[in-house]
Amino acid sequence: MSTVDVPAPLSGEEREHIAAMAGHGETARSACIEALKYVQSRHGWVNDAQLAEIADLLGLSAAELDSVATFYNLIFRKPVGQHVIFLCDSVSCWIMGRERVCAQLHQRLGISQGETTKDGAYTLLPIVCLGHCDHAPAMLIDETLYGDVDAAKLDAIFPPEAHGT
Amino acid sequence: MTETPLTANIRPGEPLDVGAYERAGGYRAARRAVMQMTPAEVIDLVTQSKLRGRGGAGFSTGLKWSLVPQRDAVPPPRYLVVNADEMEPGTFKDRLLLEGDPHQMIEAVIIAAYAIQADRAYIFLRGEYHLAARRLQRAIDEAQARDYIGPRCFGGDFSLAVHVHTSGGRYICGEETALLTALEGHRAIPRAKPPFPQVSGLWGRPTVVNNVETLCNVPHIVNNGASWFIGLGEGVDSGTKIFGASGRVRRPGAWELPMGTPLREILEDHAGGMQDGYELRAVLPGGASTGFIMAADLDVPMSFAAVEKCGSRLGTGAAIVLDQRTCPVGMLRNLEHFFAQESCGWCTPCRDGLPWVERLLAGLEAGEGVEEDLTILEEHVGLLGPGRTFCAHAPGAMAPLATGLKYFRADFERHVHDQHCPWR
Numbered sequence: 001m002s003t004v005d006v007p008a009p010l011s012g013e014e015r016e017h018i019a020a021m022a023g024h025g026e027t028a029r030s031a032c033i034e035a036l037k038y039v040q041s042r043h044g045w046v047n048d049a050q051l052a053e054i055a056d057l058l059g060l061s062a063a064e065l066d067s068v069a070t071f072y073n074l075i076f077r078k079p080v081g082q083h084v085i086f087l088c089d090s091v092s093c094w095i096m097g098r099e100r101v102c103a104q105l106h107q108r109l110g111i112s113q114g115e116t117t118k119d120g121a122y123t124l125l126p127i128v129c130l131g132h133c134d135h136a137p138a139m140l141i142d143e144t145l146y147g148d149v150d151a152a153k154l155d156a157i158f159p160p161e162a163h164g165t
Numbered sequence: 166m167t168e169t170p171l172t173a174n175i176r177p178g179e180p181l182d183v184g185a186y187e188r189a190g191g192y193r194a195a196r197r198a199v200m201q202m203t204p205a206e207v208i209d210l211v212t213q214s215k216l217r218g219r220g221g222a223g224f225s226t227g228l229k230w231s232l233v234p235q236r237d238a239v240p241p242p243r244y245l246v247v248n249a250d251e252m253e254p255g256t257f258k259d260r261l262l263l264e265g266d267p268h269q270m271i272e273a274v275i276i277a278a279y280a281i282q283a284d285r286a287y288i289f290l291r292g293e294y295h296l297a298a299r300r301l302q303r304a305i306d307e308a309q310a311r312d313y314i315g316p317r318c319f320g321g322d323f324s325l326a327v328h329v330h331t332s333g334g335r336y337i338c339g340e341e342t343a344l345l346t347a348l349e350g351h352r353a354i355p356r357a358k359p360p361f362p363q364v365s366g367l368w369g370r371p372t373v374v375n376n377v378e379t380l381c382n383v384p385h386i387v388n389n390g391a392s393w394f395i396g397l398g399e400g401v402d403s404g405t406k407i408f409g410a411s412g413r414v415r416r417p418g419a420w421e422l423p424m425g426t427p428l429r430e431i432l433e434d435h436a437g438g439m440q441d442g443y444e445l446r447a448v449l450p451g452g453a454s455t456g457f458i459m460a461a462d463l464d465v466p467m468s469f470a471a472v473e474k475c476g477s478r479l480g481t482g483a484a485i486v487l488d489q490r491t492c493p494v495g496m497l498r499n500l501e502h503f504f505a506q507e508s509c510g511w512c513t514p515c516r517d518g519l520p521w522v523e524r525l526l527a528g529l530e531a532g533e534g535v536e537e538d539l540t541i542l543e544e545h546v547g548l549l550g551p552g553r554t555f556c557a558h559a560p561g562a563m564a565p566l567a568t569g570l571k572y573f574r575a576d577f578e579r580h581v582h583d584q585h586c587p588w589r
Contacts, residue, residue, distance in 0.1 A: 029350040030348065030349050033330075033332075033350060034330070067352060071333075071335065072334045073333075073334035090499075091503070095411075095487070095491050128336060128506075129253070131252075133257050134410075134418045135417070136417070140293055145296070
């Protein structure tokens with residue numbers, strides 16, 4: 001994996017931000033999902049050292065926090081690419097051809113679901129219904145929602161020369 | 166022309182800001198409720214309107230609110246939680262409401278929180294709904310700047326803090342007690358009921374959890390009265406509902422229509438019927454956890470009782486259409502994959518039963534199934550049915566399977582006898 005090699009400890013600013021979050025809710029632990037998401041938004045994923053620091057700031061054991069982190073599918077405990085492609089695999093998108101889109105993505109980027117491109121640019125993951133069923137098949141890239149995904153749309157999003165396998 | 170109160174302000178582009186929302190009549194209902202009505206009067210009005218939950222269960226909203234203990238019996242804090250964790254496959258109504266008219270959501274939150282005398286409200290939003298999160302936060306900031314929320318709402322004695330929580334993921338968070346567990350910073354495991362959240366909810370305090378669409382009706386009920394709301398429905402249920410259609414229809418979409426609108430009207434008039442070359446075979450009328458309705462029953466009115474009589478549930482009102490070119494066994498495999506993956510793992514029947522169901526269906530689809538698999542699948546419908554599991558997740562998963570085994574028996578048998586999927 002080339003995206004993140006060295007576990008980055010939290011910066012002073014990050015520690016302060018999480019400590020402030022802990023004071024907002026009724027209990028410090030109620031901020032834990034928000035804190036994990038905050039660290040992930042800055043580092044792409046949450047590594048063991050960061051998780052231990054968050055746990056410490058919120059008064060939890062690292063194991064306890066990891067049990068929460070690993071429950072939620074939008075919190076990554078492994079490195080991901082610079083961009084994450086979430087391809088809907090729920091029923092309306094399945095009926096409307098999401099398997100074909102998945103194969104086209106494989107052709108274009110050389111990755112199957114759960115994999116990251118060699119240049120570290122993209123990770124492809126399945127996701128449950130994105131609530132865009134009237135424009136199935138649907139796909140979310142980072143925070144941008146795409147509907148009616150077909151080969152032409154994929155061409156526009158992923159220029160053919162950009163990501164060799 | 167039918168009235169469409171829920172979607173009246175929704176148009177392409179940016180949603181109404183606070184000024185435009187007020188010019189369109191917004192925040193009048195919240196101001197009136199908070200300044201001129203008692204909490205009990207608001208609850209009575211909503212009870213009289215016969216508003217029922219739009220998240221899938223259809224429980225009476227007024228009754229739910231009335232079960233919260235009086236404020237002098239149980240002192241603060243108490244909570245209102247908006248279930249905006251829309252994740253039922255095929256459903257895209259709450260996203261429309263949140264993105265399209267965020268101030269309507271905030272106004273509804275003020276009125277509901279006042280009715281149950283909550284001092285804090287959480288909007289539990291799907292993590293993937295990034296645009297809705299931004300628009301809701303902007304609406305909260307604008308409402309706060311005008312003192313509609315915060316300390317002393319509208320200059321009166323009622324105070325309310327509103328927060329948006331964006332989820333870390335997982336379908337089970339939509340189960341109201343699992344949602345509360347998630348808000349407290351734990352794995353989202355459902356809780357035993359009783360005690361119900363109204364008595365012991367978030368951090369053990371009185372809490373009401375309501376769906377987005379349910380709440381968005383409330384300002385209109387306060388403005389126009391209970392009998393107006395009852396009159397919006399066709400037949401027994403009151404109000405309008407955002408119905409949807411997806412699959413191989415000509416114009417997939419979502420439409421606000423009277424409760425009780427026939428399914429055929431939704432699919433033929435609004436969704437434009439089937440695409441060329443496709444025939445309608447069956448419909449999941451209200452999301453993935455509702456049973457199939459066959460083409461012969463399309464005249465069923467989309468009301469709670471009528472859809473139940475048809476062997477299914479109204480659910481979220483989001484219809485998913487199965488066409489004749491799609492394999493029903495494959496569709497069920499897709500559905501049960503979803504449910505197996507989204508089981509929280511807490512109780513054994515759900516954790517172990519759903520993956521088994523998925524494996525059997527995958528085997529059948531791949532042409533590796535045997536006759537006995539159908540018997541085992543039928544047994545699971547009972548083993549994972551209502552009353553056998555900790556929450557409604559597995560029973561919901563069994564609804565399409567039970568009806569699918571009944572209606573598509575011949576297709577299942579062909580998979581077994583041909584050792585091959587006839588659609589491949």
